[in-house]
Amino acid sequence: MIMLNLIKITALCCLLSITNYSDITAQNYRRPLKIKMKLSSHFGDYRAGHWHSGIDITTKGKSGYKVYAVESGYVCRIKTSFWGYGKAMYLKLNDGRYAVYGHLQRFSPDIEEHIRHQQMKEKRYYKDIYFKPGQFSVKKGDYIALSGQTGAGAPHLHFEIRNQNNITINPLKGFYSMPDSKPPLVDYIVVKRYRSYGLANYNDMEFLKLEGEAPSFFITDTVAVYGRTVFAVSAFDPNGGYNYSLYGASLIFDSTEVFSFEHNRLDYSTGSQIDYVRDNSLKTLVEKSKGVKADNDKNAFYRLYIQPDDIQSFYGDYSYPAGIIDAESLASGVHSLQVNLFDISGNISRIKLYVRKAEFKKPVVTNIYTDSNSYILELGSFPASYKPQIQARKAPYLPYCTIPSHFNMFERTAKLLSSDYAYDYRIRIIDEHSDFSPWAVFNPRQESSEVIPHADYLEIFALKTDLSALNDYESHYLDIMPLNDNYVKVMAPVLSNDVFFEPELLIKSGSNGFYIFDSGGTAYSPDSTIRLQVMKNHLYCPTIMQITQPVFDGAGGYTFDILPPDLLFKDDVIIRVERNKLALKASHSSLY
Structure with missing residues (x-):
């Protein structure tokens, strides 16, 4: 889900990669704090929009613990900000690596005085100052700062080690270790x-x-x-x-x-x-x-x-x-x-x-109807030695379980008890050697039209009476399965902007609007307040997209979805927001 509080997106993203041997050669660095080293976050933990690039050392909910140089070197950079790392110090170590300390309360007295002078001189709190060797030299174990909670989060010390190329490396790989005997x-x-x-x-x-x-x-x-x-x-x-x-x-x-x-x-x-x-x-x-x-x-x-x-x-x-x-x-x-x-x-x-x-073709279900408290599936032909297997699950995140069913070989029907607790069902055919077909998923309780977008096809749940709108395009269907007396499921591929199906089904489905692209174009939310602009070089293949209606979150922002949920683009795309229509203040806007 996308949270909308602002208009312009600025994202700092980082990425993990394999370490070469020189990065992880064990070093006798001292610990940056004298208190017991307990971590609230590891290197590579997830953050919204980026990976966590260091380790977070807890400070017992307090600020003001002395922070020490892990190795000899010099202060090469100081940054002060209300965001991110807050007050941060960067050391260039004698071995060529860098040590970074974030969320500091204050620096050692000589450095603190120097930074305050620069801030007062320019009447600006935000500073990003680089230093030359010899200006502020440090020895291993020198007191360099006090821990704090500037920038973000509860009191803690964010600590990084970077290699000679300023790429962050895992401090727990060859530098420090934490006792851990529990497997994932x-x-x-x-x-x-x-x-x-x-x-x-x-x-x-x-x-x-x-x-x-x-x-x-x-x-x-x-x-x-x-x-x-x-x-x-x-x-x-x-x-x-x-x-x-x-x-x-x-x-x-x-x-x-x-x-x-x-x-x-x-x-x-x-x-x-x-x-x-x-x-x-x-x-x-x-x-x-x-x-x-x-x-x-x-x-x-x-x-x-x-x-x-x-x-x-x-x-x-x-x-x-x-x-x-x-x-x-x-x-x-x-x-x-x-x-x-x-x-x-x-x-x-x-x-x-x-x-x-799966060795066999997927079973063909020609009809599904209700008989008392049972579902009856009429099946297409397959060899007499094959049997259908039917499973159900209670929720989309739960496993399927095989359920009892009766197969009438002469009538080509499978009968199973209906259940109000089943989220959906699936069927396949299987032989005496345990070879089987792919699964066919169905839900005979379908009670409304629906369109589910995928990257290169649509899954359409529609009234049987609406199938006439698709007759001219039947050769393009991947699959059609009757679900009950009223509805069918149609798998319709996205072929191009011109070769598709009549739009009546999308209108009758009550959907928020789907856009199919094999070249550039713009997708809109139903109220046109959100626009997503793409070009042909952004797409991997003919692609379907949907932007849902922005919903007010009660805290001054809006949420909306871009579907499919795991849709990816080759490059950055442009999202435009009608700020005035949503009554968003420009000075407080962000998109994340």
Whole structure:
């Protein structure tokens, strides 16, 4: 979701990358505080719009603890601001690295006097001053400042180490260590299956049933793969009462590593891709389904694959399409898959599962109708030795479970008990050798028209009587499934601006308006207060977009969605806001 309080966007983004050996060679640095080193945030934890580039050392809710030089060198920079790091000091160390201290209350007396003089001289609090060697030299262990809470957050010390190229490196990798014997914990593992890999065009998505406990988790059922299949995992690193982000992960397919990442460095130059690692659409789905706000580190979803044009260097030698399973190229039979999740201390949790390619065509459901307290599915033809398997789930973030059903081979019908608690159902066919088809997802309780946008197709729930509007375009459909006496589900591809379907269905759906682009254009919110401008070079493929109606949040701002939720662009796009129509004050505006 996008929060709207302002008009102009300024984003400082940072990105993680693999550390070379010289970055992590152990150094005998002293600790920046004399109190016990307890961390409230790790290197690489998530922040809105950027990664956390250091460690946050708690100061027991107090300000005024003495801060010390971790190594000899000189003060090379001082910055004072009401935002960000607040009062910050940068040391150039004799080994060529940099140490950065943030949220300080005040500097050592000689430096504090110098900065105050500059502020009074220019009558301006904000300063960013660089110093030459010899102006303010320090020795290892010198008192250089007092801890505080300037800039943002509760009292604490933000501390960074940067290499000779001013790239932040993980202070817990070769410099300091924290006792930790707890392996990462896992909440969810998700599989998405694509017709052909795009950005949001998955054919179906499934939260798998996770069993076991840390450090050993497993999936009992063999997971179906077809088209292009990817996995994501929600996991975190618990330690000392805090929940940190993962340090790294790897994906092992048939005993061969096919993907990994390791958070050792942060490279600001590639910061525009910070959300390529995390799948925020899955986090949002869980939030909306549960009605609670999820924690950015504890409840994060990590992609176990690399997307197109993702150039982050912390993947090492891996690049797109690493981690994406091409089912068409798989040999028949069962394949092993293992997910390794690890923290900075080397504790590892593993998820073991097995996957198998869907060999058969998806079952054709020709009709669905209600009989007393049951649903009857009329099925197309398939060999007599095959049987249908039907599953249901109670919420989109819960696993599917097989439910009892009766198959009448002569009438080609499957009968199952209806349930008010099922979120949706799915069906596939399976033979005596456990070979199976892809899943077909359905919801026979559909009671209204709806259009769900994906990056290269629409999922349309429409009245059967409206199908006549699409007759001329039937050859373009990916799939049509009757849901009940009144509604059908249509999978309609986005082919281009000119080859599509009649717009009546979109109008009758009561949607907020969808825009299909294969070249440049502008998408509008229903009230035209929000405009999203794109050019052809921003798009990966023919793309569908929607901007929802801005909703007042009660605190002077507005929220709105840009759909699909994980839609990505190759470059920056322009968002324009009609500030006057929304009664926003220009002096207090921001977009985030």
